[in-house]
Amino acid sequence: MSSETAGNSPEESSPEDAGQLQATAAAVAGTGTSEQWLARYSNSLMGVFGSPQRVLVRGAGAVVWDADGKEYLDLLGGIAVNALGHAHPFVTSVIASQLATLGHVSNFFTSPTQIALAEKLLELSGAPAGSKVFFANSGTEANEAAFKLARAHGKANPSPDGRARSTILALEGAFHGRTMGALALTAKQAYREPFEPMPGGVRHIAFNDIDALRDALDGTVAALVIEPVQGEAGVRPLSAEYLVAARELTTQAGALLIVDEVQTGVGRTGDWFAGIAAGIQPDAMTLAKGLGGGFPIGALITFGRGPSSLLSAGQHGTTFGGNPVATAAALATLHVLEAQDILANVRAVSRIFAEGLATIDAVTAVRAHGLLIGFDLARPVAAGVVAAALDAGFIVNAPRPSTIRLAPPLNLTAEQAASFLAALPGLIQTAVAAQPTEGASS
Template structure:
């Protein structure tokens, strides 16, 4: 295509083939789309619960026209909900200007985003940023960073039971769940998993052969479990004492999710490296690792790591737009206000036994193992939530969720628990 006729190619869904136009415009029933899904996609996620075709703010609609309040936010990804007008306009503008360049080049948005993340994290002089496409890729970079620290003299990487760091091989080695790991063993060697929140176990395991300790300040996949302030302090002191890196996985907790920019730094613990993703791009795929100070920032040299798409102009523009809205529209204050409403309302709900609310990363336990049934009842009632454990519900909604939207779920929850309890009893009777 010559420069003269650039931009004259088909420009909207009606110019696509009939089948592809239907995909872009969302026409067709959920049943039709699910049949096509089964025939064409790998079953690694199981059967999809619904076929979603459109979103606006915290609301989404399925192929059959049903509306849902999205209280999961793409698992803590859609920081500003769906189709945020400013973010989408910035993405469209950047894509129309410069979409992708190889890593032989850089772009203004890539540089500006790196500078912004260093500013928000109060990183000291000499700190650096590497961009990837996802949380697991950011954690792969962290795995290599750890391997580079001390070389063969430090063969051990410590992680925690209950932790989740991704599904690529290095990230998976640091992930504790046996069911995820066993089918793909042997894992990369040298990773040990310690008991959660156990300072004595940490003290016993940390010595001069440990390259790094990799932890999440709050374990999301384990049901929203926080490490104590004492544990985080001990982790910082002990890793520093033994010359090991402290790597904080803030893929789920970072970028305002907990009501602070970064959960670990808000708790007074500055790591040697921190991984980010999920909410950073406001729904557009991007991941990052920040290295703090000159030492960690010099561990990976030219040619030792890379990425094709990481830090591309569109992804970094999306992240800049997301951070701009979070900063300028008082979103973090909203996170804390809505979090307080959830915490208070959930604690008063019959059948809820414990609430763990950290901004808009919320886990609450039920008196019975009915969490999957509650998820199903909620979906039928128009709410999208998640069950990371048999008795635990997780909420990770858009950070601009309104008080009224949060209250609508709290009002509906008692009936959802009743419906789920009845469904569980019926299941047991057969």
């Protein structure tokens, strides 16, 4: 893969090519205004996501356009998915070439891209001999595989006093997905309650509390599942001390340490993997989101021969996971991240955000972990800021009433970051002015 073709600016995509692709897509899907598309959406799609904020039709780099032609700076990146922005020319060319060569074969067979990607992930993670990779299609699927891994470990390794290891620990504030096993690990009751009873044996303990972890790690615990930074909880990091303690205490207790890097992995925090950068080697790690640069793929990495031998033939599987196109997309994404030293850009632009946000009076706290950034507002107007930002041409997210989250493409430029920082005080003022005053009649 030649780094000469791995550009990251919107200008590198030919307007003629983009226009031709847009015309082709329109011919397949039809055309219409945003209002027309949203009416069709409400008549045809389940309402699990609520009403879409916009109908997006095209992207280039960190910029997207809606069906009415309005331009937006995408500072959410598909929720930390579009590591290299939209329509990256090298990634899209690799995907098209692979699809034109070999698209899907099932896992009765393998492909060079599947093997090469597994080898690359083991290399980047510094995995020891005997480590293995399982490919899925998403983060929640990777965490489902990790859930099974924990169950298998518990059965294969009873406690010294003969008790079954049937408990999996997760943290308060955790988000690990919405399928049933991953949902059992997710802490938010509003997500869980409609579908209870959950798969049993999961217990949530206090966040970032080493004493609570030590107390919880008895002989019944098969695994501890953690996120180095909780994105859905408002970009809330575990301390380095907690991560080190988690590794030491789980080892002492005979439990697996499973690190969910679905949102933090693949350069998002300025390192390849946040947990490993903190100096720990987990027993297993899950990846997804940015791994495919926008193409769906997830992965479970097991470290060492013990964890890697827990799941045997027939005990887990997937039809689409690790297909040639998805693994080619991931290889292309990793290639660009390395060839262009995008992680250095992540660290540099992160500093710009952190320093700029700290100067804004209405911002009370900033948590910048590479380009996974959360900042708190003095008033609970985050939803209003999201709306005002969208009107002004910026896409951001509000995971909490007083918190804004940013997870832009990792190749976001300093100038693009500065444009949002310049607009933010006005966006907050707009949101505050639109908030109903206390005691006002409805």
